[in-house]
Amino acid sequence: MSEFLRAYLTVAVFGLAAGLLVAAMLGLGKLVQPSRPSRQKRINYESGVDPVGAGFGQSQVRYYIFALLFVMFDVEAVFIFPWAIGLESFGVFGLIEMAIFIVILALGLVYAWRKGVLRWA
Amino acid sequence: MGDPVFNGGLDLGVLGIVAVKALIGFTFVMVGVIFMIWFERKIIADMQSRVGPDRAGKWGLLQTLADGIKLIFKEDLSPDRSDRLVYRLAPYLSVAPAFLTFTIVPIGGVFRGDDDGTLRVLGNDTFLQVADPPVGVLFLLAMSAVAVYGIMLAGWSSGSKYPLLGSVRASASMVSYEAALGLSVVAVVLLSGSLSTHEIVSSQAGSVLDWNIVRTGFVPFVVFLIAATAELNRPPFDLVEAEQEIVGGFHTEYSSIRFGMFFLAEFMNTITMSAIMVTLFLGGPDGPAPIGPPLLWSFFWFTIKLLAFLFLFVWLRAALPRFRYDQLMDLGWKQLIPLSLGWLLLLGAIQIGRDEGWNVVVVVLVGFGIAVVAAGGLLGAIRVADRRRDAFAEPLPNESAELTDAGVR
Numbered sequence: 330m331s332e333f334l335r336a337y338l339t340v341a342v343f344g345l346a347a348g349l350l351v352a353a354m355l356g357l358g359k360l361v362q363p364s365r366p367s368r369q370k371r372i373n374y375e376s377g378v379d380p381v382g383a384g385f386g387q388s389q390v391r392y393y394i395f396a397l398l399f400v401m402f403d404v405e406a407v408f409i410f411p412w413a414i415g416l417e418s419f420g421v422f423g424l425i426e427m428a429i430f431i432v433i434l435a436l437g438l439v440y441a442w443r444k445g446v447l448r449w450a
Numbered sequence: 451m452g453d454p455v456f457n458g459g460l461d462l463g464v465l466g467i468v469a470v471k472a473l474i475g476f477t478f479v480m481v482g483v484i485f486m487i488w489f490e491r492k493i494i495a496d497m498q499s500r501v502g503p504d505r506a507g508k509w510g511l512l513q514t515l516a517d518g519i520k521l522i523f524k525e526d527l528s529p530d531r532s533d534r535l536v537y538r539l540a541p542y543l544s545v546a547p548a549f550l551t552f553t554i555v556p557i558g559g560v561f562r563g564d565d566d567g568t569l570r571v572l573g574n575d576t577f578l579q580v581a582d583p584p585v586g587v588l589f590l591l592a593m594s595a596v597a598v599y600g601i602m603l604a605g606w607s608s609g610s611k612y613p614l615l616g617s618v619r620a621s622a623s624m625v626s627y628e629a630a631l632g633l634s635v636v637a638v639v640l641l642s643g644s645l646s647t648h649e650i651v652s653s654q655a656g657s658v659l660d661w662n663i664v665r666t667g668f669v670p671f672v673v674f675l676i677a678a679t680a681e682l683n684r685p686p687f688d689l690v691e692a693e694q695e696i697v698g699g700f701h702t703e704y705s706s707i708r709f710g711m712f713f714l715a716e717f718m719n720t721i722t723m724s725a726i727m728v729t730l731f732l733g734g735p736d737g738p739a740p741i742g743p744p745l746l747w748s749f750f751w752f753t754i755k756l757l758a759f760l761f762l763f764v765w766l767r768a769a770l771p772r773f774r775y776d777q778l779m780d781l782g783w784k785q786l787i788p789l790s791l792g793w794l795l796l797l798g799a800i801q802i803g804r805d806e807g808w809n810v811v812v813v814v815l816v817g818f819g820i821a822v823v824a825a826g827g828l829l830g831a832i833r834v835a836d837r838r839r840d841a842f843a844e845p846l847p848n849e850s851a852e853l854t855d856a857g858v859r
Contacts, residue, residue: 339581340553340589342472347549351542351711358522358707371530373610374702380610395625395779402629402787406636409794410588413640416801424795424802431791435824438787443831445838 394446398438405434467576475580479552482721483714487514490717490764497768518710526706531609540607541704541711544600548718551593553580554647555725558735558748561655569745577648578735578748586647587635590726594631594681597719598624601683601690604712605700616699619775620690623680626782631677633790637670637797638662638730651734663731669793671731673786678723680782683716684763686770687778724759728752788828792821 373380412419412427419426488503488511495502503510528537556579559569568575583589598620605617639645641662642653654661663671680687691699701712728734737751773781796817803813 336581336583339468339472340550340583342468343475343553343580344546344550346472346476347546348542350549351545354522354707354711355541358526362523362706363525365525370525370527373529373531373608374697375611376697395622395783398783399625399629403632406591406629406632409633409636410639410645413636413798414643414645416640416643416798417805421802421806424798427798428795431795435788435791438783439828439831442784442828443834 394441398441398446401434401437405430471576471580475552475557476549478557479549479718479721483717484514486717486721486760487517487713489760490767493761493764494768497765518707521710522707524706526708527703529609529703532703533607533609536603536607540600540604541708541715542600543603544597544712544715545718547593547597547600548715548722551590551719551722552725554583554586554589555579555722555729556582556648556651556734557725557752558745559651560739560744560748561652561734561736562739562744579648582646582648585645587639587645587650587730591628591632591635595624595628597681597715600712600715601700604704608700608703610703612696612698612702613700615696616690616702619696620683620700622775623683623687623689623778623782626779627677627680627786630673630782630786630790631681633787633794634670634674634677635730637666637790637794640794640797640801641665647729647734651729651736654733655736658733661731661733661736666731666797667793670790671727673790673793674727674731676781677786678727679763679766680778682719682723682763684720685767686772688772689775689778692772720760720763721756724756724763727759728755792824796821 375381408430409427412423416423491513492502492510503513506512506516528534556577558578569578601620602617605613605615605620608614638650642650644650644653650662654665658664683690689695689699691701693699696702701709704712732755735748735752737747739747796814799813799817800810802808803810
């Protein structure tokens with residue numbers, strides 16, 4: 330196992346334990362809980378009345394353009410994190426570079442804002 | 451770099467230490483959750499002049515266990531319309547990230563003086579954290595992003611309307627606050643120069659003035675706190691399960707212990723996020739050790755700081771009304787993100803200025819000058835956007851005239 334992967338050994342053990350915990354709790358539940366199925370119990374909850382229409386209905390996802398903006402800001406992290414770690418080595422040049430980058434990014438946000446994307450539509 | 455326990459080969463002793471650390475971390479989180487649920491109910495009760503749970507055990511301490519046992523004995527129902535596989539998978543996806551994030555938190559260790567937070571056990575040096583991946587902070591961001599899948603898939607797979615609304619809200623708020631969360635973490639990384647949580651804690655050792663909350667100038671901490679509350683879906687950002695609006699939100703169709711798993715994950719996330727905030731901003735286990743072994747004091751300080759955050763989260767829940775959906779989005783995109791971007795550049799300029807020997811006052815003044823100009827430009831853009839909206843909005847038919855006719859002022 331490489332040096333890099335070893336650091337994740339404990340993480341893997343921990344993840345496995347978490348999965349086992351959930352499985353154990355659900356399994357224990359299976360053993361002790363009653364099961365008296367009836368049609369009524371398997372109907373969707375809609376405040377007590379019979380469900381109207383299909384469950385997987387369409388709903389308007391407001392702010393869907395936010396998802397695109399989010400991609401922009403998430404990809405930006407790929408550039409900002411290395412800069413933040415190597416701040417000293419990049420020096421003034423790096424700072425100006427990053428300032429230009431962030432200004433361009435902010436312009437993108439302002440553009441979206443001005444276009445009215447950021448409001449309830 | 452990395453946990454020194456892995457510097458040698460992988461022998462039985464190392465594996466033993468790994469197993470024991472995992473066990474301790476696991477127990478800490480589980481006991482923490484049981485305590486936290488009781489703590490929250492008790493504090494909320496006090497704040498609302500109620501007694502709260504007081505039957506199960508002394509001061510109701512065993513209430514959480516009693517609730518858990520009750521939930522296990524309840525019938526597990528799943529709606530006919532649900533997507534079976536995803537419906538069963540969602541609780542796992544919810545709980546696992548909550549556990550995994552805790553692995554990068556150093557829960558103890560002496561960092562002051564010559565010590566660098568290592569502890570010698572059975573001939574092996576080790577850190578007092580479950581794991582120390584070299585990209586710890588990125589791991590945190592990744593896990594908080596994965597956590598939303600549990601909620602989103604639970605809501606979607608139920609095949610029901612309220613859960614679907616809850617999951618749509620979850621993805622929207624996660625998308626909005628993930629960016630602000632990441633940007634405020636960058637400020638910490640900027641000063642510590644490392645992504646490893648152990649290094650971040652080491653760089654804060656000393657006094658309160660060395661903690662990142664002071665060194666980053668409070669703003670990233672406040673942004674992180676708000677963004678973390680939103681990521682946790684805790685009040686006042688709990689739109690995902692807003693009882694008064696969408697019943698139970700994403701877990702409406704879940705019952706029995708399967709529902710309990712979501713409950714567990716939620717409180718586990720609260721503890722983990724508090725621990726992360728202690729690590730990133732409050733120096734982790736750092737604190738004075740007047741008498742006795744400093745190692746015990748490190749556990750003490752870590753627990754005290756953790757409790758302070760847990761109390762803060764409960765306090766927020768008791769004190770603040772829930773945000774409206776569009777207010778939530780506005781706060782994230784229009785305030786937190788521009789603020790943290792600007793603050794990041796200012797911090798970078800101050801750091802570089804210190805290296806280059808610039809005058810700090812000049813850097814701060816120039817920085818604020820640029821910030822004011824930028825804010826002015828932004829406000830101008832908002833005004834244009836508002837004017838456009840007013841111009842395009844349909845005029846309401848004779849609304850004011852009707853009101854006057856009816857004699858209503």
